[in-house]
Amino acid sequence: xxxxxxxxxxxxxxxxxxxxxxxxxxxxxxxxxxxxxxxxxxxxxxxxxxxxxxxxxxxxxxxxxxxxxxxxxxxxxxxxxxxxxxxxxxxxxxxxxxxxxxxxxxxxxxxxxxxxxxxxxxxxxxxxxxxxxxxxxxxxxxxxxxxxxxxxxxxxxxxxxxxxxxxxxxxxxxxxxxxxxxxxxxxxxxxxxxxxxxxxxxxxxxxxxxxxxxxxxxxxxxxxxxxxxxxxxxxxxxxxxxxxxxxxxxxxxxxxxxxxxxxxxxxxxxxxxxxxxxxxxxxxxxxxxxxxxxxxxxxxxxxxxxxxxxxxxxxxxxxxxxxxxxxxxxxxxxxxxxxxxxxxxxxxxxxxxxxxxxxxxxxxxxxxxxxxxxxxxxxxxxxxxxxxxxxxxxxxxxxxxxxxxxxxxxxxxxxxxxxxxxxxxxxxxxxxxxxxxxxxxxx
Ligand code: F0G
Numbered sequence: 161x162x163x164x165x166x167x168x169x170x171x172x173x174x175x176x177x178x179x180x181x182x183x184x185x186x187x188x189x190x191x192x193x194x195x196x197x198x199x200x201x202x203x204x205x206x207x208x209x210x211x212x213x214x215x216x217x218x219x220x221x222x223x224x225x226x227x228x229x230x231x232x233x234x235x236x237x238x239x240x241x242x243x244x245x246x247x248x249x250x251x252x253x254x255x256x257x258x259x260x261x262x263x264x265x266x267x268x269x270x271x272x273x274x275x276x277x278x279x280x281x282x283x284x285x286x287x288x289x290x291x292x293x294x295x296x297x298x299x300x301x302x303x304x305x306x307x308x309x310x311x312x313x314x315x316x317x318x319x320x321x322x323x324x325x326x327x328x329x330x331x332x333x334x335x336x337x338x339x340x341x342x343x344x345x346x347x348x349x350x351x352x353x354x355x356x357x358x359x360x361x362x363x364x365x366x367x368x369x370x371x372x373x374x375x376x377x378x379x380x381x382x383x384x385x386x387x388x389x390x391x392x393x394x395x396x397x398x399x400x401x402x403x404x405x406x407x408x409x410x411x412x413x414x415x416x417x418x419x420x421x422x423x424x425x426x427x428x429x430x431x432x433x434x435x436x437x438x439x440x441x442x443x444x445x446x447x448x449x450x451x452x453x454x455x456x457x458x459x460x461x462x463x464x465x466x467x468x469x470x471x472x473x474x475x476x477x478x479x480x481x482x483x484x485x486x487x488x489x490x491x492x493x494x495x496x497x498x499x500x501x502x503x504x505x506x507x508x509x510x511x512x513x514x515x516x517x518x519x520x521x522x523x524x525x526x527x528x529x530x531x532x533x534x535x536x537x538x539x540x541x542x543x544x545x546x547x548x549x550x551x552x553x554x555x556x557x558x559x560x561x562x563x564x565x566x567x568x569x570x571x572x573x574x575x576x577x578x579x580x581x582x583x584x585x586x587x588x589x590x591x592x593x594x595x596x597x598x599x600x601x602x603x
Contacts, residue, residue, distance in 0.1 A: 162233035271550030279309035285381030301355035304334030311343035373409025386417025406473030415487020436527030440467035472520035516551030
C-alpha cells in the first residue's frame with residue numbers, strides 16, 4: 161500500500177492516494193509517495209521479472225515505466241495511459257568523454273521518448289492518476305517539453321488539456337507538438353515562473369488537475385529511469401549521475417529512484433547526483449553555495465529575471481528545490497553553473513558523437529568538464545549524463561550556432577556565442593568539379 165506523505169519531517173502528514181493534492185494541506189510542503197509497510201519481494205526475482213517483461217507484447221510491459229510497476233502506487237489491474245515511453249538508450253560517447261578529459265562517459269538519452277523528452281516517463285503516471293481520479297481537464301505551466309508531453313498523453317486519454325507558456329520564450333517545435341496533439345495553448349505575458357504561479361493558484365480553486373512536477377505522481381514515473389539505468393548497467397550504479405536543473409523535478413526523481421533501489425537491496429550504492437544550471441538561471445546553485453558558506457542557514461532566494469538560451473531551464477523559482485536538495489545532500493553531489501558558451505560548445509560535441517540533444521541537456525557535459533577540471537570527478541570514476549531532450553526540439557539554436565549568429569542576453573546587451581565547433585553550410589555551384597573541390601578535405 162502507498163500513501164502521499166509530507167516531506168517535512170516535523171509534519172509528515174499522510175494522505176490517501178485519491179486525495180487531489182499537490183502540497184501538504186497542513187503545512188504546505190511538498191508531498192512524496194511512499195510505501196507503507198515493507199515489501200519483501202526478492203531482489204533476484206524482481207530483476208528476472210523486469211527482464212522477462214522486455215519480451216512481452218503487453219502495453220504495460222513494453223513501457224519502460226510500467227515495467228517496474230512493483231514500485232508504482234497503483235494496483236496490478238490499472239488501466240494505464242501509455243505511449244510506450246522509456247526504454248531509452250544508454251550510449252557510449254567517446255568524443256564527449258575526450259572533451260571532458262575522462263576515459264569514458266555514458267549518455268542516457270531521454271530525448272528518445274515518444275514526444276522527445278524525459279517528461280513522458282512522468283506524464284504516463286500523472287495522466288493515469290488523472291484518469292483514476294476521474295479528471296476531465298489536465299493542465300501545466302511549461303517551458304515547452306512538459307506541454308508537448310502532457311498534450312500527447314491527454315490526447316491518448318481523451319482528456320481536455322490546457323497549457324500555460326511564457327509568451328515568445330518557447331521553441332517552435334515544442335509549441336507545434338502541443339498544437340498538433342490538440343492542447344489549448346495559452347501564452348502568458350511573463351516568464352515560466354509567472355505561468356507556474358498562476359496555474360498553481362488556479363489549481364487550488366478549480367477542478368483542473370495540475371501535472372507539473374510538483375505533482376508527486378510525476379516524480380513516481382520519472383524515478384523509474386533510475387531503475388532502467390541500473391538495469392542497463394547490470395545493477396552497478398555509476399559513481400556520478402549528472403542532470404540539468406530547471407524546476408528540479410528530474411533531479412528529485414533520480415534521488416528518489418536511486419534511494420529506493422538501494423533501500424531495497426537492488427543496488428549496492430547510490431550515485432552522487434550532481435545538478436548543473438545555466439549561469440543566468442541558477443537559484444539552486446546559489447542556494448547550495450550559500451548553504452556551504454553560512455553553515456546551513458541560507459534561505460532559498462528565487463532568481464527574479466532568469467536568463468539563458470537553454471529555454472527549457474529558464475526558471476527562477478523551482479518548485480521542487482527541497483526534494484532536489486535532499487537528493488544532492490544524501491548522495492554528496494555537486495551543484496554548479498555553466499556559461500552560455502560552455503553549454504553551446506558542449507552541445508555541439510554531443511552532436512559529434514552522433515547523438516545530439518537540446519541546449520538544456522548539454523549543461524551536463526559542460527558541467528562534467530568543469531567537475532573533472534576541478535578534480536571533483538576523478539578519471540577512474542564512472543559517469544552517466546542524462547540528456548533530457550531531443551536535438552530537434554530547438555533547431556533555431558543549432559542553426560545559429562553553426563552559422564556563427566548565436567547571441568545571448570548579457571547585462572542588458574547581447575553577447576556573441578562563438579561557434580567553436582561550427583559546421584557551416586557551403587554554397588556550391590552545380591558542377592562536379594566544384595563539389596569535388598568542396599569535399600577535398602574529407603578524403
Ligand atoms: N531539460 C529539458 C529539456 C527540460 O525540458 C527541462 C524542464 C529540464 C531539463 C529541467 O528539468 O525542471 O525537472 O529540473 N522543462 C520543464 C518544461 C520545466 O516545462 O518542459 P527539471
